[in-house]
Amino acid sequence: MEHVELITESDFIGWRAWARSLLHQYIASESIYWDDIPTGSEKAPALTRKLPESPSPLRLPRPVQDLIPAVIASGHPERFSLLYRLLEHIRGGCPSFTDTTLWKDLVALAHETRRAAIALRQILPPSCSDNIKICRIHVSPSLLDSQAPALISLRAAPWLIHTEGRLLLYENGQLFFSTAAIEAECLADDAQLLTHARSTAQPVYKSAYWKAIFPLTITPTPSFIEKAPSLETLRAYSVDCALCPLCRPALRTVFGEGNPDAKILFVGEQPGDQEDRRGRPFVGPAGQLFDRALQEAGGERSRYWISNAVKHFNFIQRGDRRIHQKPESQHIQACSPWITAERRLLHHHVTVMLGVTGASALLGRPVKVTRERSRLFTLPDGTTGLVTVHPSSLLRQPDEQKRQGDYIKFVNDLRLALSAL
Known part of the structure; x- marks a missing residue:
């Protein structure tokens, strides 16, 4: 033998x-x-x-x-x-x-x-909170090993997963693991399990053990995406998206987030640098301005669904900086199955298109925002549509007085969208 x-x-x-x-x-x-x-x-x-x-x-x-x-x-x-x-x-x-x-x-x-x-991917919620998410599950250790890269991509915020014979801790941008059996007293509550993990787990990057593992990817095709039964499943699929070249330099797929029962869907252009790092749409400077404007309009972000027409960050590297690049038509077209599936699975009444890319992607034609903004119209799917500017355009406006006027108009557009409910 x-x-x-x-x-x-x-x-x-x-x-x-x-x-x-x-x-x-x-x-x-x-x-x-x-x-x-x-x-x-x-x-x-x-x-x-x-x-x-x-x-x-x-x-x-x-x-x-x-x-x-x-x-x-x-x-x-x-x-x-x-x-x-x-x-x-x-x-x-x-x-x-x-x-x-x-x-x-x-x-x-x-x-x-x-x-x-x-x-397994669906057990990790989006990174809406920086609090650590602790999960106890029953899967084979080899399955958990194979999904570690996907889980990191899904949730940039810290998490801890334990199954018999394996413990994975993702914290401070680094993955730690342990294969030793865990004593019963360490499993009594989340705090004890986390303390045990922090004291015993070793960094993956130092381990010859981990270098022997080959990750299991599940590359989605457009027909695969079209049949997704839920937003949670769609998000789990999105991790391995390779529908266009943007997936290679970007850190992760940035899927939509928010209330699955949302009555309003907001669609922007693409993730920026902060969104790519944190795995959430609209969390950078433009996202913070959007949140403030939405509040002034009488809305609350957590009540709605926030997404982008393109799910990966398009950029060029200049030293330590990643400079945003407008997505090309091929990227928008390749990504269209994702936003189409999101719209199918949501039961929203209003679709707000933020900027040229978001509007062009959904309307399927060139759009001039200054001509089409600030009015309600009916989309082919029966929802009410509204075109407005992308909040990043307000940040790029050099004239302070004009920027304030544009911001007020943006708030009014959001108020008009809320009134359509």
């Missing part, structure tokens, strides 16, 4: 290296014992290890590449062995391996794992 020791339940890197080597040697799956370190084991993962170096003995079809991370994240006790058996089928040149029971079982397992990942 070949005894292969993996350093974690999520050791994708170790499994891949050994699988390549064993396939090269034509070692049969029945002769391999895959030993991933059990949860809570006293056996610490090796800080350094020598993995076999073998070229990949076969070219994997894309569906197989997408399947492997999901199966490993599933926590199934035979996942490493089952995946190796699949590679044997492919190496044997079987053209119909997708018709085998093994393939169908693995596809079903991957499907259930992705559903569990979406459910």
